[in-house]
Every structure is written in C-alpha cells, then in structure tokens.
Amino acid sequence: MYFCDEAEIKVKSGNGGNGAMSFRREKYIDHGGPNGGNGGDGGSLIFEGDENINTLVDFVSKKHFNAPSGENGMGRDMYGRKGEDLILKVPVGTIVKDKADGKLLADLTFHGQRAVIVQGGRGGKGNANFKSSTRQAPDFAELGEPGQEKQLHLELKLIADVAIVGYPNVGKSTLISRISNARPKIADYAFTTLIPNLGDVKVGETDFVVADIPGLIEGAHEGKGLGIEFLKHIERTKILVHVLDATHEDMKGEHKKLNRELKLYSPALAKKPQLLVINKIDSATIETLAKARKDFRLKKPLLISGVTGDGIKEFLYALKDKVVAFRKKEKKAAPKPKPASETEPMVFRPHLEIPEMRQYSVKKIGEEYVVSGRRIEQVAVMTSTARGGLMRLFDILKKIGAYRELHRLGAREGDKFRIGKKVFEFRED
Secondary structure, eight states: OOOOOEEEEEOOOOOOOOOOOOOOOTTTOOSSSOOOOOOOOOEEEEEEEEOOOOTTTHHOOOOEOOOOOOOBBBBBTBBOOOOEEEEEEETTTTTEETTHHHHHEEOSSTTTTTEEEEEEOOOOOOGGGGGSSOOOSOOOOOOOOOEEEEEEHHHHHHOEEEEEETTSSSSSHHHHHHSSSSSOOOOOOTTTOOOOEEEEEETTTTEEEEOOOOOOOOTTTTOOHHHHHHHHGGGTTTTEEEEEEEOOOHHHHHHHHHHHHHHHOOHHTTTTTTEEEEEGGGOOHHHHHHHHHTTTTOOOOEETTTTTTTHHHHHHHHHHHHHHHHHHHHHHOOOOOOOHHHHSSSOOOOSSOOHTOOOOEEEEEEEEEEEEEEEHHHHTTTTSSSSHHHHHHHHHHHHHHHHHHHTHHHHHHHHTTTTTTEEEEOOOO
C-alpha cells in the first residue's frame, strides 16, 4: 500500500439555488399574488475522521471536490431541493489548513469527528417572501448565494500513545511485532521501515497504541534520511521509547545524537517522557551490557531481546505504568467541558439580526468607494439586477446609514461604489 501523509486539494461548496419570481395565473382571478418559491441551499463540504483509513492517498490522484448546488425555486410556492453535503473521509489525525494563509480549519483527532470546511451557499428567497402592505407585487427574487472555494493543505500526523524511535536497524519493527498486532516488514538492512506502523497493545486492563517510527539519523531535523517526513508523526505521541542496539559500540553517543535531533526539530518533543530500552541483548557480550548499565545508570535502561522475548514482560509493564500515569495527569489538567450551547460553532447566515447588518465600514480607496461587511456583502451578492431588487438593497443601505456615509465621503449621482465583487451606481434619490 502506498503511504501518503500530505496532500493539497481544492474544494468548493454548492451554490444556493435562485429564488423564483412568479405570480399566480388562474382563471377568474384578476390579481394573482406572488408565489415564487425559495431556492435550495447548496451542499456543504465536510471532512470526517475515519479510523479505518490510514493514508491520504485518495487525495493524490483527485484534486478537486465540489459539493452539489441547490436547485432553483419554482412558481406555486415550490421550493428547490437542497444540495447534499459532500463528506470526505480522512484518517484520524488529519489536520486541514487553508493554503492561502495557513489558518487551521480542522484537527480531526477521533473517529466520527466532523468539520464543515466550506459552508453551502444559502438559497435565494422567492418573490413571495417580499410581499408587504407597501409592496403588493414584488417583481424580484433573490439570487442564490455562491458557494465558498478554498485551497487546502492536508497533513496527517499519526495519533498514538507511544512512539518507538531509534537509529535504523536497531530492532524497532521486531519489537512492535512482538508486543502488538502490527506486522511490519523486517529485514537485516537499514531503513527497512519506510512508513510508520501502528499496533494495539493490551497489558492487563490497559489498552494503548504504539507507533514504530522509521529510523532517524543525525541531521533528520534538516531532512536527512527519512527526516522531517516522519519526525512530525512523533509530535502527537505522549511517550517515547528510545531503542538502542546492544551490539553497537557507541550507544551513549547515539542516544545523545538522537535526542539532539528531537530537540532541534521541536523543543516540546524533546521534553516528552522517555523510556530507554537496550535491544538485542541476546547478541551482546557480558562486558558490553555491563558498560551500558554503567553509562546509563541514571536512565535505568530496560534490557530486552525482541527476538527471544527476554525482558519483554518487564518492558510492557513499565510502559503501561508510564501510559497510565500520563493519562491521569492529562485528565487532571483537562479543562471542564463547556455547555453544548457554548461549544457549538457559530455559522453565519444571511437575514438574521439587524445589528449584524450594521457591522460594516465605508471607505474611499483612491477614486473608488467601498462598502464592506460580512452581512451587507452577502445581501449584495444575492441581489438581482431587477429594479425592485436594487431598490431593496438601496433601502437597506439607507436604513443602516451606509448611504449617508457614502455621501459624506463625496459620492454623488452617477458615482460607482463597490460591495464585495459587485459594483452599483450611487443615486441621490
């Protein structure tokens, strides 16, 4: 299987359907009223974490994802159908960023977690919605709101409780295959492991996930060897198991160099709890093991053999104790959950409250007049070119004081002003 932990894609939510401009046309009814229905909302694009997926390879061959648009409204007060949401499933541990500014849009850390990345456009209102005592026959309807577009950068950072790290060919893959259900490739040469391997471990009543990280070498923080490509996968882990090879002459030097690489990549990474393990004791001499105990006496290393199983039981229980201790500390430090009403994300919708409409600004930039504000820009983009639709927009601008501000800045009859991407003509009346 091809492993891919980064991808760049373009996404677009569905456009809202246009509202209908329609009037009743029935025999013997002289003055049929407006009966244009609303357009359907466009579909949103949603990312969902899925524990059954472990790579972003599906986003390598396909780069564009569009959610369906809403259907247009129709006469006889018939509403357009809503566009279905498009749900993209990604591995748990996926980070979604806006490529334009690097802003974090979603961090999917558990199975089933969902995040709306681009909201579907709102369906336009039909002319039946604009009938009033002073407007008996509205000759306009709203356009559907355009969908949102974003260029995204997806990055996968594996989520595991424990990361097994060390130089190439020190027996990390053998160790994870011995203690978990993982079955990585094992061979007698460096860089056998080219992708991280995850395994479930159960010790007594405690379950935790262990990741076997491909071999790191000096200069890994600069991209040497497999470098930064896999250093980032250690960031989410809680505990590091540093494996040394008992047959190597300079274990102490290797230990210092690898810790230095971790610190150069991320100081926070170097501060994670570590468990030092010396592997391959079945192939080491008594003198070598004695020297190792002396060199690392303060680290209290565990001596094991991934091949014969010597010391594995003691290693597992020591690892379990560290995991349990970390979880207790993490639980104690976790903030109390907020009420649902406080944690639910705010989703902007047009036509909500007038105070929202009044959050705008009017500026003169060079020779151009610009009215900006999230609410008024949304109303403008949904305004049709019909006379009634334009008059409604101008009425709103006058009510919120934007027209008066334009006049104060020097706008006169026939001057152009812009709201979002739309340009309108200033009228004195």
